[in-house]
Amino acid sequence: MAKAKNIYVCQECGYESPKWMGKCPGCNGWSTFVEEIAVPKRQTAVSASDKKYAPLSLENIGTDEEQRIRTGSNELDRVLGGGIVKGSLVLVGGDPGIGxxxxxxxxxxxxxxxxxKILYASGEESVRQIKMRADRLGVKTSNLLLISETNMDVIEGAIKNASPDLVIVDSIQTVFKEEITSAPGSVSQVREATSSMMRISKGQNIPIIIVGHVTKEGSLAGPRVLEHMVDTVLYFEGERHATYRVLRAVKNRFGSTNEIGVFEMQDKxxxxxxxxxxxxxxxxxLNVPGSIVTCCMEGTRPMLVEVQALVCFTNFGMPRRTATGIDYNRVVLLMAVLEKRVGMQLISYDSYVNLAGGIKVTEPALDLGIIAAIASSFKDQVIDPHMAVFGEVGLTGEVRGISMAEKRIMECAKMGFKACVIPKANLKGLKPVDGIKIYGVENVNEALQIILK
Known part of the structure; x- marks a missing residue:
């Protein structure tokens, strides 16, 4: 049997070195190496004539639709692509207390x-605590099996004995394998525990959902390879003190990564x-300068959001620029367009731009709404509350076409809006919508003449 030897592993990126180093060459982090015992892995002999490992022809591989388990939540099924795929490994990340x-x-x-049959393995709570939460949420199913355990070998034994249809592990940072000497939550422990989960999921065709914590930067704690190993990565976003939550897929091998699910936290x-x-x-x-409604697309779902802007004079030589829910650099770029193409002198004014509701949007279709909100606050002119705008703005002040314009207009009409300002390029082939007037504009000046009339 090969002798175990000591190695040094970076706790930020998982880089391995035979000796200690002050700076990690993988992630450039300082003092991140921790000494661990490298356990040699057993080698399995595979015969070249074994038909189990023979490659398959592309023509002989079936493409039947995957078997999915419905979760009972339309929002969660939307993000997953229709439900939980059997044999898949799903990672759910989010801040503590987010839900x-x-x-x-x-x-x-x-x-x-x-x-x-569901097996819920928790390394953070006792079975009594889970039972108390289940009573509060009204969860009374008899097919839910609970185990409070952090040893990966014990969890594997419980899966083998119970033969569940779904496994939930909460959380992966608390699970450990005995042959690895590092503490639970370290790079080596998280990587090996996830690897064991993947073997169980693929080998026994059991879907497994693992919960992961995030760092203060907002990324999943543990090695980056963790996200590469799983089939689906879901992020739960939102302020823990706010009432709503947004579930977003950043990786999905069985569906789209553009869909989001919106939830509201209530007593139940x-x-x-x-x-x-x-x-x-x-x-x-209503009737307040600096407020306008625009429409963004999250996958196939149109969503109306309110863009707010506050522009006020400052006596300081360096004006402040802040953006909440919108890319800061994008806001600065659009303000430069207003100064150069429209002639608004914003150099002596503080500018604060906010996407009301706390949601984060990076879609360029919000550009025209941001410009309209800033111009409205700067000129202290009220925008018609029944008007919505959307369109991408270029550096020369042109308003460029966007995708799914008809869906956006239909959503505006459904919410009672009477007018929409859209790029002129989207008017081609656009069907008229009852009860809503559509203005097509080519540049920012033309758009502001309609919006601030």
Missing amino acids: KSTLLLQMCEHIGNNGA GLMEVQNPSELMLAGRP
Whole structure:
């Protein structure tokens, strides 16, 4: 048997070195190396004549649709691409207290009532604590099996004995393997535990959901290889003190990564928000300068959001520029367009831009809304509350076409808006919508003449 030897592993990126180094060459982090014992892996002899390992021809591989397990939540199914695929490994990340465990426990109620057996392995709470939360959320299914364990070997034994249809591990940072000497949550422990989960998931065709914590920078704690190993990565976003949550897929081998799910935190748990536009526009001020509604697309879902801007004079030589929910550099770029192409002298004014509701959007279709909100606040002119705008703005001040313009206009009409300012390039082939007037514009000056008339 090969002798175990000591190695040094970077706790930020997983880089391995036979000796200690002050600076990691992989991630350039300082003092991140920790000494660990490298356990030699057993080698398995594979015969070249074994048909199990023979390559398959592309023509002989079936492309049948994957078997999926419905979660009972339309928002969660939308993000997953239609449900949980059997044999898949799903990683759910988010800040502490954001609602990850709550969402998964509510999901267990529907899946368990449909006859599927679920094993919930928690390394953070006792089974009594999980039971108390289940009672609060109204989860009463008899097909939910609970185990409070952090030893990976024990969890594997529980999966083998129970033969569940779904496994949930909360969280992967608390699970450890005995043959690895580093502490739970380290790079080596997280990597090996996830690798074991993947072997179980693919070998036994059992879907496994693992919960992961995030760092203060917002990325998943542990090695980056963790996200490469799993099939789906979901991020739970939102302020823990706010009432709503956004579930977003950043990786999905069985569906789109553009869809989002919107939930609202209530006393009885997380409730689906079927109409996010209504939620985002709730409490919108009317007849106030610096406020306008625009439409963004999250996958196939149009969503109306309110862009707010506050422009005020400053006596300081360096004016402040802040952006919340929108890319800061994009806001600075659009303000430069206003100064150069429209003639607004914003050099002596502080500018604050906010996307109301706390949602984060990076779509360029918000450009025209940002420009309209800043111009409205600067000129102290009120924008018609029944008007919505959207369009991408270029450096020369032109308003460029965007995708899915008809869907955006339909969403505006559904929410009671009477007018839409859109890029002129999108007017071609656009069907008229009853009850809403459509203005097509080519540049920023033309758009502001309509919006601030």
